[in-house]
Structure formats: structure tokens, C-alpha cells
Amino acid sequence: VAKVIADSLSYEVLCLLRDHGPLSRAELADRLAIPRARLLGELTRLAGAGRVIEAGPAASRGGRRSTLIELDAQLRLGAVDLGATSVRVEVVNGRLEMIDAVEEPIDVRLGPRPVLGRIGEMLGKLAAQGSHTRLDGIGLGLPGPVRFEAGVPVSPPLMPGWDGFGVRELLAHEQGCPVVVDNDVNIMAIGEGYSGVARSVPDFLFVKLGTGIGCGVHLVGEVHRGKDGSAGDIGHIQVEPTGPVCACGNVGCLEAVFGGAALARDALAAARTGRSPWLARRLVEIGAVDARHVGEAAAAGDPTAMALIRDGGRRLGTVLAGLVSFANPSMIVIGGGLAQLGHRLLAEVRAAVYGRSLPLATGNLPIVLSELGDRAGVIGAAKLASDVVFRQA
């Protein structure tokens, strides 16, 4: 029992220093509500383990001056946000502040060994640029369900060859540090809850609108992952019984009707048939149109593009209304590439959610865009990595 208490105390000390920066010994003892002597023993141990350092005298609070404690400046975490077509790799310090970053296109369908090998090279490149000499831990988000405890992807539809692959084991072996693996939407939710628009909001839903659609279910201060890691996989909820066939093999999934891939398909059809003169012109000019152009066309007043966003937003909103009734969140955050459709989309989603949910659940329910944008994922991955490293301190 004593060991457990000691472990959780060092974890709490390190989290306080991560979240608040340097704190005096007196402040730490107050916040943790423990005797000074006990704290001093713990700090000595953490200093010996290379986790904290003394940072000079604290401003006096009257009486004896206290010493400032901060996280060791050499602490380094790797944070990786792997998408279906791109990967962002950051190295951050113990306070999760970015030291250096690199982002490049990647095809996740190449399989785990080539893709993880490339991530290793990117970390090596950052090391060569001086970001770190060694990593204390790594957090990695993958575009599919992950069995969290094992660090293993489970039947990810977009990732052939990854099912059951020991991602955490391989990366931990190659980088020589603890590794934590989670779903990409979950890490975005964790990032947004840590330092984005949902910070200090314990119950919220984070909706990622990218090529596909997923939802981070953040309840009671934690991401809810479900038994196999597929909680929040809302892209495959049926919204159109006679609708288009989805990549998953079912018919009329939300993702098959609205989402980056679906919108690109609809944009192309609208351009080819001339239903949207704006998109047709664009298709002639650059040879292709996608979801991004739907946003531009709508901003230019193109009625067909506006209708695509309106219909998609309504369908998404209808699904979210069901989730609101189920989970009673205090906020919905919308992020991912399609979030750039912005306020037009937001207005539709709001109308559908507020119109369909019971007033008690939506009386004070902000539906807002992500604040962290494309950094939400890496911040969440870094937060997860720090939790693992601090628990082992």
C-alpha cells in the first residue's frame, strides 16, 4: 500500500509542475495537503531520478522563503499524430511545449513496419536538429480503433496489415522508452480537454470531421474507449437506409453521406453535371474538386455547395442529438479538416441538435469549433505520454 501511495504522490507532483509551471515547495505542500517533510523526501527522490530540479528561491509569502521546484528541463516526449494520409511528429518538453516538429505525407496502407520506420526516422531527424538526445516517452495516435491497454490496433478499416500488430511494443523497443498508443480522435479530444476550448470541461464530445467521421467521448474527465477501443465510432451509424454504400460495407452510414470523402464525391458530381457552376469552373481550371472547394463555393454563394453543407450538417446534427440525449455532455467541439467549413456548418449542426434534443440537455450546450486545430492530436498524444512517464517516476 505504501508503494502505491508513494507512486501516486510523485505522479501528482509531476502533473502539478506540468500544468502550472514552477511551484514553491510550500505551494506544492499546500496543494497536495501533505506535510512538508513528506514532500521533501519525495522531491529528493524525484530529483535523483532526473525528473525535477530546484529553480532558485520563490517569492516570499512572509516568513521563511521557499524553494521553487520545476520539471527537469531535459525531459522530452515524442508526440505523433498519424492520419490516413499524413503524419505530424513533435518533440515537447515536460510542460508539453513544442521544441520542434515535422510533418509529412504518408500512406498508412503501406503497413506498420514501413510507417513506424518512417516515424522513427522523423524522430531521428528532430534529434539531429537538436530537439533531444533521448526521449522519456512517446504518445502515438492512429486512425483506427486501438485496444488501449495493449497498444494494439483492432481491425482498423483504413489500415490493412495493422490488425493486432504490436505497435507499442515495436516503438518502445526501437526508441527505448515507454510508449502509449490511442485512437486519433481520442488524442484530439484529450488535447482539446487539456489546453483547448474544452479545458477543465469534464464532460464533452469531440467530433472529428476528416475523410471519415469519429467522436471522442470525454466523460468524467476521461476518454471513454469502450471494450475494444471503438467507442465513438459514429461515422458508421446509419442515417440513410437507402443511401450510398460505405467503405465498411454497410449502407447509408453517416460517413458515406457526409465527411471529407463523401463531400469530395458529391462535389465532383455537382461539377460534372453543371449543377454547381462554381465547382464546374473549378474542375476545368485545376482538374479536381474536393471538400475544401465546397467550402469555397459556399462562401462565394453557390447554392448547390450551400445545400451540400446544409444537408451534411443536418445529418451530423441529427446523430449528435441522439448522443446528447444519451450522454448529456456540457460541450460539443468540432475539429478535423472539414471543420474549416466553419460557421455555415456549425449553424446547421446547432439547429439540428437544439431542435431535436430535449431542452434540459441543451439548455446550456455550446457547440463550438476546435481551438487547437491540427495541433489537438499531438497535444493529446503528449499529454498521454506524460501521464505514463509520470506514473513510472
Ligand SMILES: [Zn+2]
Ligand atoms: Zn460505414
